[in-house]
Amino acid sequence: MSIVIKGARILGGEPADILIEDGVVTAVGQDLTGDETVDARGLIALPGLVDLHTHLREPGREDAETVESGTRAAALGGYTAVHAMANTSPVADTAGVVEQVWRLGLAAGHCDVQPVGAVTEGLSGERLAELGAMADSAARVRVFSDDGKCVSDAVLMRRALEYVKAFDGVVAQHAQEPRLTAGAQMNEGAVSGRLGLTGWPAVAEEAIIARDCLLAAHVGSRLHVCHVSTAGSVEIIRWAKSKGWDVTAEVTPHHLLLTDDLVEDSPVGAYNPIYKVNPPLRTRADVEALREALADGTIDVVATDHAPHPVEDKETEWGAAAMGMIGLETALAVVQEAMVETGLLDWAGVAERMSYAPARIGRLAGHGHPIAAGSPANITLYDASVRAEVDPGSYASKSRNTPYEGRSLPGRVVATFLRGRPTVLDGKLA
């Protein structure tokens, strides 16, 4: 069976038809025909998006999200593959758990689910988990992370970086010096000082990133830095890259758009934990530096850090609230707003940072290919011309903790194709 996508602007270019046969793009050109036709006139075609950083919460917190609901959200956000973080309950620190998550993803079928393995047993930061067993499992784990917690012990981090070289793995570090962030609630700065909330200083992120870059260089391994949030971190990563070290980095959509003053003054009131996230929202100067770094390639990837939480974990006083925001269904819109409409990135740049680069870093062979003959037909069709109010009730995620309520965002994912099969059509699950 064949599908032809008519008149799509590939990476925002001139309209062209895309012919898909047996899950593979077989031709790109004019006046192509197939068994089925999808009208994509006026839409931008992007390679299927790949998220390096998703919390699907299953097993353990199925009240917040499941593989089924989270991957629906991913497909609706234009994603064809997501990396499921390891901080589940039980922790994804054995071949058994990563295979379970991988199989749940296969069964759901909305997008590919690539489990991330924990670096240390139980995320305890004390003993290495069986990284090799996870790598050799059916889930073929290549990204290892204790995300949510930092691998703060320098020796353990060194060993992890060295050990994963045997199977071309990468350690994705949640850079947070724990002693400098004990009880931390928000970015340490003028706002935290006024609000009397314990500060999360930029240096707690930057010190770990600097140390880990040096360690990765020393042992000749790959390091990936999760959710970079400060201007200082950008400088350190830029320096490490200038040395030719194999360091990559990601930024979240929310760190590209939102700032810490929302904690004090926002449409949803002061101290509203909808803005509580780790790492915290930073300052306008940090946002500007992150955008610039994403534009110039210092930061390789936009990753959502989609972190669902049930309502009761956010409808509390600030200090008691859970950290995190959902983001799969708004990521592309936020990137359009922060990067494309500001002229910092074109759609080819978006494809690089939301598809090609994350697939490369995660070693996902079947994702992150240009829309061209011979590529797996992982394609996202996006209408960049519309704009709408954010309606949290409309999302497929089980959770509602979006920080964009009360805002309008541009763009709409119209269709997503996973190996030629539509997972989303007309903006709805296919």
Place this chain on the structure above:
Amino acid sequence: MKRHLISAADLSRDDALLILDTADELARISDRSIKKLPTLRGRTVVNLFFEDSTRTRISFEAAAKRLSADVINFSAKGSSVSKGESLKDTALTLEAMGADAVVIRHGASGAPHRLAGWVRGSVVNAGDGTHEHPTQALLDAFTMRRRLGSLEGRRVTIVGDILHSRVARSNVLLLSTLGAEVTLVAPPTLLPVSVGSWPCEVSYDLDSMLPKSDVVMMLRVQRERMNAAFFPTEREYSRRYGLDRDRAAKLDDGVIVMHPGPMNRGMEIAAEVADSPRSTIVEQVANGVTTRMAVLYLLLGGADLGGEDQ
């Protein structure tokens, strides 16, 4: 005035002066043998205390009772809260009972802001975490005004653990609104890193500030802070930042010494200084009741005060 009193920043200069003037008037009434006024009869004030603070709670309780309000004391200990009830559910319960004002003390900064989103009554912040304690700042300003007259241009030095002090935050905001010149004195570890953006001066040297002060306000310093390396030892803290007899002896005659309590005698303030005539510590407690009466009266729009004491 706004509907709630959550931060001292909620008060304009006119609002603050109105509260202080109203408190003056109420203080005159409090000197009568019958202290009770009928102005808030039939109104309900809930004291919602998630932290132990007998002093502040009884001060608010006395204030509400002298205005004839019905007072409900809700202490989190031994209540449904200690069984895991959320702040929101507690708020909805109070709302269902028809609270006209909720006085809240909570260990989490910002809890009164959240509460204000869930109840219709006025919310009065009686201390939230390390954020603010606006009625303490009002009673402090009231006390200064009684001793020194107008606060315009008065030099107020606040000494101690500024970083963790809700009293300091509220005082800096209110005193700057009222035209006083505030200087914070503390070891650098006990100041927020962003203190340079506050409407006040900062010094690390108590001795250099004492000759330039009309008011010296000492803050409680918790001994546990030294375990987190905020300062090396109690003795060193006391030597560098304590108001001992020798330092107090060098103060000009009219200078007053304040402390919001509870004190660590011998730590941040010497017993002789706390008990000296320049100390306003006991007056502050008494003034707390009249100032809180003024706040409740103005927020709840009580009946006219006038005439009754003429």
